[in-house]
Amino acid sequence: MSATWKYPPRLDLAHTPTPLQKMARLSDQLGVEIYFKRDDLTGSEVSGNKIRKLEFLLAEARGEGAEVVITCGGAQSNHCRATALAATRLGLKSVLLLRTPDPEHPPAVQGNILLDRLAGAEIIWITPDQYQERDELMRQVGDRLQARGEKVYIIPEGGSNAMGAWGYVRSMQELKAQLETLDDGDGCPTTVVTATGSGGTTSGLLLGRRILALDVRVVGVNVCDDRDYFQQRIGAICGEFKQRFGLPGKIDAANGIEILDGYVGRGYALSRPEELAAIRDLARLEGVILDPVYTGKAYYGLRSELQRNPAAFGQRIVFFHTGGLFGLFPIAAELAPLLDQ
Ligand SMILES: *Cc1c(COP(=O)(O)O)cnc(C)c1O
Numbered sequence: 001m002s003a004t005w006k007y008p009p010r011l012d013l014a015h016t017p018t019p020l021q022k023m024a025r026l027s028d029q030l031g032v033e034i035y036f037k038r039d040d041l042t043g044s045e046v047s048g049n050k051i052r053k054l055e056f057l058l059a060e061a062r063g064e065g066a067e068v069v070i071t072c073g074g075a076q077s078n079h080c081r082a083t084a085l086a087a088t089r090l091g092l093k094s095v096l097l098l099r100t101p102d103p104e105h106p107p108a109v110q111g112n113i114l115l116d117r118l119a120g121a122e123i124i125w126i127t128p129d130q131y132q133e134r135d136e137l138m139r140q141v142g143d144r145l146q147a148r149g150e151k152v153y154i155i156p157e158g159g160s161n162a163m164g165a166w167g168y169v170r171s172m173q174e175l176k177a178q179l180e181t182l183d184d185g186d187g188c189p190t191t192v193v194t195a196t197g198s199g200g201t202t203s204g205l206l207l208g209r210r211i212l213a214l215d216v217r218v219v220g221v222n223v224c225d226d227r228d229y230f231q232q233r234i235g236a237i238c239g240e241f242k243q244r245f246g247l248p249g250k251i252d253a254a255n256g257i258e259i260l261d262g263y264v265g266r267g268y269a270l271s272r273p274e275e276l277a278a279i280r281d282l283a284r285l286e287g288v289i290l291d292p293v294y295t296g297k298a299y300y301g302l303r304s305e306l307q308r309n310p311a312a313f314g315q316r317i318v319f320f321h322t323g324g325l326f327g328l329f330p331i332a333a334e335l336a337p338l339l340d341q
Pocket of ligand 1: 079
């Protein structure tokens with residue numbers, strides 16, 4: 001890939017560029033310059049990081065003449081909610097394979113599930129064991145629909161593949177322009193921090209950094225699995241990207257895939273009181289609300305590292321707020337006891 005690289009076709013679904021906002025009080029508190037890239041503001045119901053990936057994925061779906069999109073995720077998946085609503089806006093149907101311990105007794109209709117249902121998505125509840133075979137299951141559902149004459153497009157978990165990664169190449173390009181306008185310019189050593197859940201966002205940021213020759217450090221805070229898993233996963237997405245679209249050099253574990261492990265806590269989508277307290281404290285300090293599954297954990301990790309060592313990420317930090325607000329409402333009862341403190 002050279003100066004002639006160009007984006008694949010994209011639908012205009014997200015409100016971009018998203019703001020880059022300085023968190024002044026937080027910066028004072030932690031002794032470093034902290035900015036938030038507000039990718040939670042890409043929209044209201046169709047929002048967060050997933051819609052950036054979907055701009056490219058759904059453009060491809062459209063290009064192939066798809067009528068139904070199939071995707072998968074956890075019960076409260078932000079990706080599935082964004083996909084369901086965006087599909088409806090494009091006149092497409094959506095089928096969501098959602099993970100739940102007991103498909104006979106699916107979770108209450110609230111948070112993202114409520115929005116999935118409002119959007120008219122078809123939901124197929126599957127067990128965590130079945131979820132291990134999610135790609136095969138989505139193929140089977142797709143085959144059944146194709147047999148009925150419907151043209152399907154399958155989006156992998158989180159929209160995390162080479163095509164989806166373009167969404168974060170584009171976000172990195174926005175950030176590049178925004179950094180140039182800051183008082184201390186784009187020469188200030190900068191670390192970009194994001195939650196890593198299925199790896200597509202981190203992949204896109206790493207690819208963007210490479211393609212745009214932007215000199216920033218990229219750190220992903222994993223909210224499930226571990227460092228090895230994500231170095232492999234992100235390496236695979238970047239490898240697929242290189243094969244499909246071209247890329248100078250290689251991106252793998254030995255070439256800059258930096259994962260900050262140690263903040264998974266009780267596990268995916270399970271919160272510890274200290275993580276919820278960090279969400280509360282930031283809300284009260286800056287008026288910004290993080291989500292419990294991704295940004296809250298990543299932020300808690302970032303803050304913990306900085307409290308131990310203010311120099312851990314250099315002088316300037318850009319934290320990607322990737323959305324997820326609707327995931328907060330289903331855990332209101334867990335959060336409530338912290339609100340009187
Ligand atoms: C999916 C998601 C992430 C993680 O992004 P990946 O590309 O899956 O790694 C982060 N934050 C929010 C709010 C998400 O919904």
